[in-house]
Structure formats: structure tokens, C-alpha cells
Amino acid sequence: MVSMATHEPAGAPLEIGAEIELDVTGIAHGGVSVARHEGRVVFVADAIPGERVRARVTDAKKKSFARATTTEVLDASPDRRPHVWSEADVSRDPEARAGGAEFGHIALQRQRTLKAEVLTDAMRRFGGVELAAEEGEDLAETLADLVEAAPGDEENNGLGYRSRVRLHVDPETNAVGPYGARTRRVIRVDSLPLANADIAQIAPLDDLMPDVATVDLVAPSADDPRMLLGMVGERTRAGAADPVRELVEDRGFIVRAGGFWQVHREAPALLFTAVRDAISDLLEADRFDPAAGNLDLYGGAGLLAAAMAEAAGPGLKVTTVESDEAATDDASENLSELLGGLAVTARVDRHLAELLKSAATVRDRIRRGTVVLDPPRSGAGGEVTAQLTQLSPANIVYVACDPVALARDTKTLRDSGYELTGLRAFDIFPHTHHFESLAVFERE
Numbered sequence: 001m002v003s004m005a006t007h008e009p010a011g012a013p014l015e016i017g018a019e020i021e022l023d024v025t026g027i028a029h030g031g032v033s034v035a036r037h038e039g040r041v042v043f044v045a046d047a048i049p050g051e052r053v054r055a056r057v058t059d060a061k062k063k064s065f066a067r068a069t070t071t072e073v074l075d076a077s078p079d080r081r082p083h084v085w086s087e088a089d090v091s092r093d094p095e096a097r098a099g100g101a102e103f104g105h106i107a108l109q110r111q112r113t114l115k116a117e118v119l120t121d122a123m124r125r126f127g128g129v130e131l132a133a134e135e136g137e138d139l140a141e142t143l144a145d146l147v148e149a150a151p152g153d154e155e156n157n158g159l160g161y162r163s164r165v166r167l168h169v170d171p172e173t174n175a176v177g178p179y180g181a182r183t184r185r186v187i188r189v190d191s192l193p194l195a196n197a198d199i200a201q202i203a204p205l206d207d208l209m210p211d212v213a214t215v216d217l218v219a220p221s222a223d224d225p226r227m228l229l230g231m232v233g234e235r236t237r238a239g240a241a242d243p244v245r246e247l248v249e250d251r252g253f254i255v256r257a258g259g260f261w262q263v264h265r266e267a268p269a270l271l272f273t274a275v276r277d278a279i280s281d282l283l284e285a286d287r288f289d290p291a292a293g294n295l296d297l298y299g300g301a302g303l304l305a306a307a308m309a310e311a312a313g314p315g316l317k318v319t320t321v322e323s324d325e326a327a328t329d330d331a332s333e334n335l336s337e338l339l340g341g342l343a344v345t346a347r348v349d350r351h352l353a354e355l356l357k358s359a360a361t362v363r364d365r366i367r368r369g370t371v372v373l374d375p376p377r378s379g380a381g382g383e384v385t386a387q388l389t390q391l392s393p394a395n396i397v398y399v400a401c402d403p404v405a406l407a408r409d410t411k412t413l414r415d416s417g418y419e420l421t422g423l424r425a426f427d428i429f430p431h432t433h434h435f436e437s438l439a440v441f442e443r444e
């Protein structure tokens with residue numbers, strides 16, 4: 001039942017719309033903080049651990065926990081900042097706040113510490129891994145350094161980094177804007193502070209766009225910016241046939257304007273370098289075989305296969321596996337100098353199922369090989385992780401955008417005889433709760 005905002009008397013059951021005072025004690029996965037109200041956990045948005053806030057209950061269906069959104073900060077954290085996006089500020093009604101910058105009220109360094117806490121907590125609870133402090137440092141210092149900032153973000157306060165932005169069109173008013181925080185209601189905004197200058201320039205924030213459902217703004221690093229319109233009722237993805245050029249360090253890549261590419265301008269180079277370095281370390285330890293059955297799963301346009309080749313040299317044998325046919329075409333093009341490179345269009349689970357049925361010689365080459373995988377947010381999942389453990393490659397380099405999915409898969413891999421030998425994390429989504437991790441597993 002929806003009620004008007006009231007001050008909840010102690011002991012009364014929580015109702016949607018009720019306003020309660022909360023002492024915020026921790027951070028949870030998903031960009032919300034944790035508090036307790038009369039024994040019940042409350043996940044509260046737009047707060048910072050350590051604060052006392054007034055919050056409006058938005059979900060009270062479950063007995064064990066409720067959800068709420070901060071409406072007033074009663075005792076502010078020293079890390080609270082004016083929101084980088086005025087349309088997402090806590091002074092606005094929660095229903096009118098823009099979405100996609102849920103950490104924008106927190107100092108950048110604290111954002112990274114909170115992300116590190118989420119990663120260590122997930123690894124402990126779901127992965128069975130206790131991340132220890134570096135020698136001579138306490139855990140707080142180690143946590144502060146665990147999630148690495150992308151180059152330039154300190155100087156820019158983490159703004160202007162996005163080379164891809166999706167906006168939506170309100171079906172009733174035809175107005176263009178982001179979805180609201182935690183809603184699918186289009187919010188009108190005057191600016192897009194996380195977007196880079198090219199996107200800010202072409203964003204149709206004042207326009208009305210009848211018959212359009214989505215507006216994708218794409219600013220490739222070595223090509224003209226694009227506005228891709230997804231029409232109402234149309235199923236084909238806008239920009240799927242529009243190749244654009246991206247530069248990663250000095251290396252050129254062709255990708256579809258409407259296909260997958262990392263959104264932070266520095267993220268392709270950061271992940272390329274991190275994977276290249278992980279492979280170099282394995283090579284140095286004599287654990288990487290360039291001639292084995294190496295795989296780049298969820299390979300997109302071949303960015304990480306190219307990183308493997310940069311470490312291992314032009315003799316590398318590697319197969320990228322990707323479900324989007326246009327991305328596979330681009331991967332073939334991007335890896336054309338690699339004689340032992342092969343790009344396959346397939347779902348990863350189906351491709352691995354085929355490998356599991358293949359001849360002993362093929363299975364043996366996979367066993368000697370290294371698998372790089374970079375799944376979408378849902379993670380590789382139980383089936384793919386189980387298939388990987390059966391194929392049993394020598395090393396697995398796991399790039400993950402969801403720390404809980406990574407932690408769950410870590411547990412399966414460790415239970416199957418893999419040791420977690422390296423873990424890094426990158427803050428390539430400042431002012432949001434998202435971040436990327438890279439974990440290296442070696443078969444014992």
C-alpha cells in the first residue's frame with residue numbers, strides 16, 4: 001500500500017512512503033548502503049556509511065529487509081560532496097533524481113575504498129578468499145589502493161569519461177533523457193557530466209523525439225561521434241552495421257558503433273595492458289604456452305586476444321569466441337596479422353560443450369592453454385565455469401564487471417584445483433558503483 005510520507009512511530013511496521021531515521025553502517029553490492037531499523041536490514045540509496053540520514057521507504061515487501069532512499073542528510077560524512085550531477089542530488093525528490101551516477105555525492109577516493117570493500121566482502125563471503133593487508137600496511141591502506149584509478153580521473157574529478165551513453169525517450173512526452181535512479185521514468189536533464197565533450201555536444205537533451213525509443217551516443221576515439229536512434233518497435237540494434245575506428249595505445253580496432261566497447265575512454269587501454277601484463281607474468285613463470293589451445297571467451301572485437309598477442313608475440317595461437325556475428329567479423333579483421341588467430345561466432349557454453357566432445361589431442365592443447373574470459377555483467381555462470389573446470393586449462397584470466405559473480409566463480413574454480421594468484425581492480429566507472437576486476441587463476 002502506498003501512503004503519504006509520515007514519520008514512522010517506533011515499533012510500527014514499515015510502509016512504503018514512510019520516513020525513517022537511519023544510522024548507515026556499511027556498503028552493499030549494487031550501490032546502496034546498509035542500515036538497520038528495528039532489527040530489519042535497510043538498504044538505503046544516496047547515503048554514505050557513517051552518516052545519519054532520513055530516508056523514505058521504497059520497498060518493504062520482504063520480512064528480512066527493506067529498501068529506502070535518503071531524503072535528508074542529518075549527520076554528513078566528511079566524504080560527502082555536492083552531487084556532480086545536480087539532477088541526481090539528494091535535495092531533489094527521489095522520484096525525480098537522474099540515474100546512473102549513484103556515487104556522485106561521494107569523494108572519489110572514498111568511492112574507490114567502498115568499491116574495494118564490496119570486492120573484499122564478496123570474495124570473503126562467496127569466494128572463500130580473505131584478502132590480506134600488504135606487508136607493512138594496514139588493511140585500510142591496502143583497500144584504499146586496491147581499486148586503481150584510471151589515468152586522468154583524479155585531475156577531472158572523474159567526469160567527462162564516457163564515450164558511450166544511452167538515453168531514453170518518454171513515450172508520452174517524447175522528451176529525451178536518462179532513466180531516473182531506480183526507475184524507468186525518463187528524467188529531463190541539462191547536462192551529462194559523465195559524458196565526454198563530443199557526446200555532450202551532440203546530446204539532444206532539448207529535443208522531442210516521437211517514434212524513438214533509445215538514443216545511443218557514441219564517441220569513438222578515432223572517428224566522428226554518432227547518434228544512433230532505436231525506433232519504437234524496431235528489433236534490429238541501431239549501429240550494428242556501422243563500423244567505427246578506435247585507437248588503443250597505437251593499435252587500431254574496428255568495432256560496430258552499436259556493438260560492445262568499453263565506455264571509459266581509458267578502459268580499453270587499461271584492460272589491454274592489464275591482460276598483457278598478466279600473460280607476460282605467466283610467460284615469465286614458464287606457465288604460458290603460445291602454441292597451446294588459448295581462448296579469448298566473450299571476445300567482442302578481439303581487444304583481449306590482441307593483448308595476449310602483444311605479450312606472447314605473433315606466433316600466438318588463440319581463438320576468440322563471441323555471440324555477436326558483427327563483433328566476430330571485426331575481431332577477424334582486428335586480429336588479421338595474427339596467423340594463429342581465429343574468431344568464432346558462438347555462444348560460449350555451446351563452444352565449450354563442443355570442445356568437451358573433441359578429440360584427445362584438442363583437449364590436450366586446451367589443457368596446456370590459457371583462457372581469458374570477459375563475460376557480461378551476469379558473469380560466466382555455473383555452467384560455463386563447470387565446463388572450464390572440466391577442460392582444465394593451465395591458467396584462467398578472468399575479467400569481471402560484477403564482483404559477486406566473480407566471487408561465486410572463484411569458489412568453483414578454487415574447489416576444482418585452481419589457485420587465485422592475482423587480483424586487480426579498476427575504477428573505470430567513476431561516480432557509479434560499478435568497477436572492473438581482473439583475477440588470475442593457475443591450475444595447481
Ligand SMILES: C[S@@+](CC[C@H](N)C(=O)[O-])C[C@H]1O[C@@H](n2cnc3c(N)ncnc32)[C@H](O)[C@@H]1O
Pocket residue numbers: 260261262271298299300301302303304321322323324327346347348349374375376377
Ligand atoms: C564485457 S563484453 C567483453 C568484450 C571484449 N572482451 C572487450 O573487452 O571488448 C562481453 C561480450 O560477450 C558477448 N556475449 C554475451 N553473452 C555471450 C555468450 N553467451 N556467448 C558469447 N558471447 C557472449 C557480448 O556480445 C560482448 O561482446
